[in-house]
Amino acid sequence: MLSKKQAKAFFLGGTVLFSAIFLALSVETVTSSMPEKTNDSQITEAVVRGKEIWDSNNCMGCHTILGEGAYYAPELTRVYSRKGESYIKTVLMAKEPWAPRGRKMVAYALSEEEANDAVAFFKWINEMDLNGFPPEPDPALSK
Amino acid sequence: MKYKSQKVAYWFFALSMLLIVLQITYGFIMGFAHMGFDGLHNIIPFNAARATHNNLLVVWLLSGFMGAAYYIIPEEAQQELVSVKLAYVQLITLALVGVTAVIGFHFNWWEGRKFLEIPRELDFLVVINVITFLGIILATLFKGKKQSTTAMVLTMGLVFAALLYLPGMIWFDNQGMDSFFRWWVVHLWVEGVWELIMGGILAFLLIKLTGVDREVIEKWLYVIVGLTFLSGILGTGHHYYYIGAPEYWLIIGGIFSALEPLAFLGMALFAIHMYRKGGRNHPNKTALFWTLGSAIVSFVGAGLLGLAHTLPQVNMYTHGTLVTAMHGHLAFWGAYGMIVFAMISYALPQLTGRKLYNTVTGLYGFWLSLIGMVGMTTAFGVAGVAQVYLERRIGLDFMVAQQEIEVHFLVLVLCATIFATGITMFIIDFVRYGQPNDEALIGEDEVNSLENA
Ligand code: HEM
Ligand SMILES: [Fe+2]
Numbered sequence: 254m255l256s257k258k259q260a261k262a263f264f265l266g267g268t269v270l271f272s273a274i275f276l277a278l279s280v281e282t283v284t285s286s287m288p289e290k291t292n293d294s295q296i297t298e299a300v301v302r303g304k305e306i307w308d309s310n311n312c313m314g315c316h317t318i319l320g321e322g323a324y325y326a327p328e329l330t331r332v333y334s335r336k337g338e339s340y341i342k343t344v345l346m347a348k349e350p351w352a353p354r355g356r357k358m359v360a361y362a363l364s365e366e367e368a369n370d371a372v373a374f375f376k377w378i379n380e381m382d383l384n385g386f387p388p389e390p391d392p393a394l395s396k
Numbered sequence: 397m398k399y400k401s402q403k404v405a406y407w408f409f410a411l412s413m414l415l416i417v418l419q420i421t422y423g424f425i426m427g428f429a430h431m432g433f434d435g436l437h438n439i440i441p442f443n444a445a446r447a448t449h450n451n452l453l454v455v456w457l458l459s460g461f462m463g464a465a466y467y468i469i470p471e472e473a474q475q476e477l478v479s480v481k482l483a484y485v486q487l488i489t490l491a492l493v494g495v496t497a498v499i500g501f502h503f504n505w506w507e508g509r510k511f512l513e514i515p516r517e518l519d520f521l522v523v524i525n526v527i528t529f530l531g532i533i534l535a536t537l538f539k540g541k542k543q544s545t546t547a548m549v550l551t552m553g554l555v556f557a558a559l560l561y562l563p564g565m566i567w568f569d570n571q572g573m574d575s576f577f578r579w580w581v582v583h584l585w586v587e588g589v590w591e592l593i594m595g596g597i598l599a600f601l602l603i604k605l606t607g608v609d610r611e612v613i614e615k616w617l618y619v620i621v622g623l624t625f626l627s628g629i630l631g632t633g634h635h636y637y638y639i640g641a642p643e644y645w646l647i648i649g650g651i652f653s654a655l656e657p658l659a660f661l662g663m664a665l666f667a668i669h670m671y672r673k674g675g676r677n678h679p680n681k682t683a684l685f686w687t688l689g690s691a692i693v694s695f696v697g698a699g700l701l702g703l704a705h706t707l708p709q710v711n712m713y714t715h716g717t718l719v720t721a722m723h724g725h726l727a728f729w730g731a732y733g734m735i736v737f738a739m740i741s742y743a744l745p746q747l748t749g750r751k752l753y754n755t756v757t758g759l760y761g762f763w764l765s766l767i768g769m770v771g772m773t774t775a776f777g778v779a780g781v782a783q784v785y786l787e788r789r790i791g792l793d794f795m796v797a798q799q800e801i802e803v804h805f806l807v808l809v810l811c812a813t814i815f816a817t818g819i820t821m822f823i824i825d826f827v828r829y830g831q832p833n834d835e836a837l838i839g840e841d842e843v844n845s846l847e848n849a
């Protein structure tokens with residue numbers, strides 16, 4: 254039967270081995286594959302300011318982006334191509350809570366420049382290669 | 397209890413109870429908002445309620461883990477805590493940082509990073525607090541007479557949890573990278589090092605409650621935490637499918653995360669087997685219920701419901717829907733909520749000297765919270781699957797699909813009421829136990845005779 258010593262070796266050995274593999278893959282991801290797939294070189298100052306707006310208002314507390322966040326408001330990964338620039342700006346600059354179907358968004362009343370930065374952020378996100386996410390609906394089902 | 401300083405644990409548990417009440421309150425706010433009743437929108441918008449709900453969860457669990465460590469480490473190391481005063485300072489600062497963060501959320505002071513919303517300035521205070529905590533625990537452990545496997549696994553889990561908090565504090569301009577390292581904290585906590593904490597507490601409780609030989613229990617503890625890291629580290633890949641990371645994570649994340657339930661299956665079988673094998677008939681049945689319950693429910697909530705959406709082919713559709721909320725609730729409750737409740741149920745009679753072992757409130761507290769949480773999980777699951785079909789498969793607009801599934805949130809709120817009733821009963825018992833006192837101090841012989849009664 255397995256002894257306590259062997260069990261300990263299994264735990265320690267496995268931990269070291271799998272941590273090493275994980276670290277190696279992570280280095281590859283963040284230094285090479287991910288910058289390419291996310292168009293890291295196209296992150297302009299406007300995109301960074303846009304991300305700050307996204308972050309400092311905790312937009313992820315209601316929406317999802319890259320499928321991450323909360324499930325109270327729409328997925329925004331492809332919002333740039335779905336809704337277009339002027340729609341996004343209208344929502345963000347609104348002084349009253351935006352609520353086209355009853356559910357209210359916080360009225361951020363952003364300035365025109367801030368709204369442009371947010372749009373730049375969404376545009377950059379829009380171009381990312383996400384291995385097929387979000388999935389396309391099947392038109393045959395909606396007939 | 398055998399050591400005076402173990403009394404500190406009580407106050408960490410009390411803080412946990414206070415925060416869970418607040419957490420549940422904010423949960424109700426969100427449940428009602430999903431049903432269309434968002435009357436509080438101007439004062440507490442959904443994202444504030446959400447950040448509060450998630451962060452209170454993390455803080456009350458951590459407070460529970462810390463209390464558990466302050467109780468377990470002296471007993472395992474046979475050594476009083478090196479500084480009780482510092483432990484109280486740590487408790488108070490933990491509470492202050494937590495409360496400040498939560499108040500800040502209501503004034504738009506946060507970072508929009510799910511589970512890590514606490515602003516960077518406060519992160520540094522969290523780090524100092526946790527270093528203080530670990531300092532006390534490590535000093536006690538190594539000053540003590542022995543370093544048992546149970547104590548070592550528990551401590552290792554706590555130390556790694558602290559270290560893994562750090563990558564979450566790095567700023568990235570790239571949203572994808574930000575997310576990549578956010579999972580080093582969130583995933584490697586709940587599907588990695590927190591399982592060591594859970595395993596350590598579980599082993600301690602099983603040794604006390606079943607009387608099975610320590611060597612046997614600790615051997616299987618190693619196997620379980622071995623399985624955790626074998627699967628869970630590379631299993632992080634299941635969060636890297638669709639965030640701009642390369643495609644190899646689909647294969648690696650898929651395979652290894654699909655193995656993660658094995659560790660939870662191990663916990664469940666381990667607990668059941670030790671219970672059956674044990675000769676000791678410990679009078680504290682409430683603690684036994686919570687202990688076995690945690691091991692079993694974590695397998696269902698984390699293991700099975702995690703498996704349900706962990707393969708990339710499935711996750712492509714469920715990613716970012718209420719299916720995630722379904723799994724998140726039963727996983728957190730089963731694995732970490734229930735193990736903290738198990739620890740509290742075991743420790744309270746020892747700390748206070750009152751033997752309210754098997755009260756009606758204790759029994760209903762267990763069953764109502766469990767039934768309520770299973771009901772909530774089901775409601776989230778039904779809503780989530782419907783959302784996936786309507787929105788992701790058929791292509792309905794987000795809000796149109798949301799209106800279709802609104803009714804499930806009525807069921808959710810009803811089940812949440814059952815859950816909250818169970819928690820209320822548990823807290824009634826907690827209050828009835830009263831505060832810890834030195835009369836509850838007992839020697840080794842008495843401990844043994846009590847436990848073998
Ligand atoms: C006690 C252990 C666990 C806890 C507390 C837990 C909790 C959670 C939570 C709260 C989330 C949502 C995170 C977020 O969106 O920010 C999540 C996501 C996820 N969990 Fe777990 N989990 C546990 C174990 C597992 C296991 C063992 C598996 C796989 C077998 C699993 C599979 C997943 C997957 C695939 C997601 C991503 C969902 C998505 O965004 O598409 N989890 N988990
Ligand atoms: Fe995970």
